[in-house]
Amino acid sequence: MEASKRLKQRYMKRFRFLFLSVVLVIASSCNRDEVITTQLPEIVLEGDGVYSVMVGEEVRLAPDYRNAEGAKFEWVVGEEVVCTERAYVFIGEEVGEYYVTLTVTTDAGSDSEEMRIDVTAHDTPAIDILMEDITVAVGFKQTIMATVRQTDHECEITWSVNDEEVATDVTSYEFEATEVGTYRIVATASNPHGEASDSVTIKAVNTEDLNLVYEFETTEYHIVAGRTLLIRPSHVNKSEGVTYTWRLDGEEQGAETNRAHYLFNSEEVGTHTLEVKATTYINEPIEVSHTFTIEVIEEGKYRRERTASSASVFSTVVEYMPAPGQFIGDMKTAGFTGEELTAEDARLYAEERLHQNKWVSLGAFGGYIVVAFDHSIENISGADIAITGNSFDGSSEPGVVWVMQDENGNGIADDTWYELKGSETGLDTTYQDYEVTYYRPTSSGMPVGWTDNKGASGTVDYLASFHNQPSYYPTWITADSYTLRGTRLEARNYDRSGNGSMWVQPAYDWGYADNASERDCADAVNSLDIDNAIDILGKPVELEYVDFVKVQSAVQSKSGWLGELSTEVCNFVEIM
Numbered sequence: 001m002e003a004s005k006r007l008k009q010r011y012m013k014r015f016r017f018l019f020l021s022v023v024l025v026i027a028s029s030c031n032r033d034e035v036i037t038t039q040l041p042e043i044v045l046e047g048d049g050v051y052s053v054m055v056g057e058e059v060r061l062a063p064d065y066r067n068a069e070g071a072k073f074e075w076v077v078g079e080e081v082v083c084t085e086r087a088y089v090f091i092g093e094e095v096g097e098y099y100v101t102l103t104v105t106t107d108a109g110s111d112s113e114e115m116r117i118d119v120t121a122h123d124t125p126a127i128d129i130l131m132e133d134i135t136v137a138v139g140f141k142q143t144i145m146a147t148v149r150q151t152d153h154e155c156e157i158t159w160s161v162n163d164e165e166v167a168t169d170v171t172s173y174e175f176e177a178t179e180v181g182t183y184r185i186v187a188t189a190s191n192p193h194g195e196a197s198d199s200v201t202i203k204a205v206n207t208e209d210l211n212l213v214y215e216f217e218t219t220e221y222h223i224v225a226g227r228t229l230l231i232r233p234s235h236v237n238k239s240e241g242v243t244y245t246w247r248l249d250g251e252e253q254g255a256e257t258n259r260a261h262y263l264f265n266s267e268e269v270g271t272h273t274l275e276v277k278a279t280t281y282i283n284e285p286i287e288v289s290h291t292f293t294i295e296v297i298e299e300g301k302y303r304r305e306r307t308a309s310s311a312s313v314f315s316t317v318v319e320y321m322p323a324p325g326q327f328i329g330d331m332k333t334a335g336f337t338g339e340e341l342t343a344e345d346a347r348l349y350a351e352e353r354l355h356q357n358k359w360v361s362l363g364a365f366g367g368y369i370v371v372a373f374d375h376s377i378e379n380i381s382g383a384d385i386a387i388t389g390n391s392f393d394g395s396s397e398p399g400v401v402w403v404m405q406d407e408n409g410n411g412i413a414d415d416t417w418y419e420l421k422g423s424e425t426g427l428d429t430t431y432q433d434y435e436v437t438y439y440r441p442t443s444s445g446m447p448v449g450w451t452d453n454k455g456a457s458g459t460v461d462y463l464a465s466f467h468n469q470p471s472y473y474p475t476w477i478t479a480d481s482y483t484l485r486g487t488r489l490e491a492r493n494y495d496r497s498g499n500g501s502m503w504v505q506p507a508y509d510w511g512y513a514d515n516a517s518e519r520d521c522a523d524a525v526n527s528l529d530i531d532n533a534i535d536i537l538g539k540p541v542e543l544e545y546v547d548f549v550k551v552q553s554a555v556q557s558k559s560g561w562l563g564e565l566s567t568e569v570c571n572f573v574e575i576m
Contacts, residue, residue: 041104042066043113052118053092054193061100061115062087068104076101092119123151124194127187128442130449130457131200132481135237137207141176144200145457146187147441147449153191160186172457177204198442213237214260214278214288221294222407222415225269229416230536231292232261238280247275263536266296295408302409303545306375314549314572317351318370318413319343323484323553324438324448324460325363326467326563328474333467334361338475346476359390359568362399363472364450364460365556366436366484370413371572376405376545380575383527385549388570389514391524394504398422398512399567400487400554401528403546413548418533418541419487422511426538429490436556437483444470452556460564467563491557493565503559513551514567527575 044064053059065071065086075083077100082088090100098117103110126149136142148155148171159167161183167173175185181204188197215235223229246253246262249272253262264274274292279285320343327334335353340346350360350369362368377384387401400419407415424430435453438460447459448471460472489512493505510519513526520527533541553567 038108039067040109041068041071041106041111043102043104043111045113045115049113049115050118051090051115052120053090054122055092055095055119056122058089058091059117060087060089061102063102063113065104067108068106070106072105074103074105076103090117092117095119095121122193123153123191124196125149125151125155125189125191126196126441126443126446127157127189127198128439128446128449129185129187129198129200130439130451133201133203135203135205135210136177137210138177138180138204139207140204141174142202143172143174143455144185144187145172145449145451146198147171147447147459148189149441149443149446149462151191151193153193155189155191158188158190160188175202177202180204180206196443207241208281210238212242212278212280212286212288214242214290216290216292218414219290219292220408221264221292223264223266223294223296224299224405224407225296226267227265227416227541228535228537228539229264229294230261231264231274236260242278242280245277245279249273264294266294269296269298271295297407299405299544302406304374304376304406304547306378310375311373312574312576313373314354314371315374316372317347317354318372318548320346320350320360320369321367321484322346322361322369322474323363323365323367323436323566324450324472324474325361325367325566326460326463326472327361327566328363328472329469330467331469336469340474340476342476346474354569354571357388357570359570362551362553362567362569364436364438364564364566365434365488365553366486367566368484368486368550368552369569370548370550372411372413372548373572373574376547377530377549377574378545379530379543382529383520383575384530384546385528386525386571386573386575387513387528387549387551388525388573390568390570391507391514391516391521393516394506396505396507396515396517397565397567398489398508398515398554399551399569400489401511401513402550402552403530403533403543404548404550405543405545406547413550416535417550418535418543420511420528420530420532421534421538422532423509424489425511425534427490431488432538433485434488434556435483435485437481438473440473440477440480441471446471448472450556458556461558463561463563466561486552487554488556489554491555491565493555493557493559495560500560503562505559505565512554513569524570 051059073084073086075088096119100115103112128147130145159173183202186197186199214233217234244258246257272294276290278288322328329336340349353360402417402419404413404415404417436450438450447462449459451457496502496504507516510517530543533543535541551569555565558564
């Protein structure tokens with residue numbers, strides 16, 4: 001608003017100058033016996049009158065002048081006259097935005113111009129190591145990745161282990177402990193304006209001394225009779241030298257179950273007890289045990305029937321967990337307020353946006369949103385769920401769609417998710433159990449680094465020209481890293497121009513949200529069929545109804561200046 005006011009003032013000043021000049025011309029033509037030669041002074045700025053300088057440095061303001069013989073000059077910063085010379089040297093003592101007003105006065109009149117000086121911090125680098133402190137066995141190789149904030153000056157990177165330099169000019173370092181001990185790995189980025197470092201500590205122990213970590217998120221499960229339930233750990237730190245013993249209702253399940261996870265299936269309604277014991281040897285046997293309760297129910301036990309007041313549009317956002325992305329935290333286009341500091345704040349943000357038919361971004365791969373209706377959605381013949389995105393020809397950012405029944409009747413989406421298969425299901429290029437861990441940047445303006453369970457790593461780039469919020473990492477996530485798991489589709493985006501100016505994101509054939517498919521999309525609305533539900537083994541699942549719908553970003557890729565591929569959703573509607 002202030003900027004618009006200043007532009008208007010500048011325009012009116014130009015108009016007044018033109019008007020006075022015309023008056024002088026008219027006066028001269030009306031009285032040929034008196035020649036008027038006096039002209040008003042004019043300040044001629046270079047460019048738009050906006051300058052940038054780093055803190056502690058100076059910029060010389062020296063515009064051109066017309067009709068300024070014998071003129072007086074007055075430079076004002078704030079309300080203080082700081083200079084009376086033709087040129088003024090401004091020193092940027094503190095970071096901020098400063099306005100300098102110049103007035104030039106002669107006997108004929110005066111002219112004024114306003115200039116803006118942006119004082120910025122030094123273009124110092126920032127670096128972020130993409131891992132947390134860990135304990136490993138001697139001889140274990142660990143690749144350590146780092147991301148660096150882009151600066152106008154090229155950064156030099158050095159790696160050191162316990163203060164000894166081991167590598168330079170690389171963003172990754174392969175560490176291997178040759179003996180027991182604690183190792184502090186430091187990555188340092190430097191440029192002419194300064195340097196920054198990040199570190200990680202790795203503790204190396206003998207294999208037999210490595211503690212066993214074997215953890216689960218829950219010990220209570222519910223499943224409909226005849227369906228397959230996957231029980232797997234959320235965290236395991238050893239893949240070798242560990243044996244697993246599973247017992248179902250006290251009966252040992254046999255050698256074929258010697259694995260960290262268990263597939264449960266029962267055709268009979270009832271309650272079962274499942275036990276697992278993980279054993280490794282650290283001088284002596286070390287065991288970790290867990291006991292689970294599994295309730296097998298009939299389908300429809302907690303079904304919520306449609307009533308006369310039921311709405312076809314979703315009622316509630318149950319959970320909103322985006323991956324980092326350019327729209328996460330963006331207050332200009334994405335509608336964030338900057339006050340989303342808790343998971344509940346984020347959920348309410350997404351719910352309000354969707355109820356207004358405004359898009360909600362899910363960020364890079366793995367980001368998701370879960371919605372519920374005020375009744376169970378019946379599986380009818382043909383498509384059952386319509387999901388609105390913002391796709392169009394050449395711009396598809398597909399999201400995998402999942403559905404869930406409230407099998408335990410608690411109103412929480414904590415039962416079994418079933419993927420709705422699409423055109424990419426079963427392809428070698430599709431990963432059904434893909435994991436990505438995102439790491440909080442160490443400072444603002446940095447890309448968000450990630451690693452996956454396939455040994456790859458990368459970044460969600462920071463696009464300062466378009467989205468300059470401090471970070472693309474969700475503000476309400478307090479942990480320094482978080483992991484998202486789901487189905488990953490092969491990236492198909494490409495640069496049609498060859499010079500990075502025109503990126504194309506083709507549609508996938510069918511079965512995804514925010515996907516401009518010729519088969520199941522019309523006017524950015526994708527129609528999905530519950531009959532396409534599959535279980536963890538890829539086998540069809542017959543669902544009479546569903547209670548929760550989830551959309552999850554399915555591609556880990558980026559399109560140059562367009563940024564990361566991120567699924568957007570605008571609404572969820574039951575098809576009747």
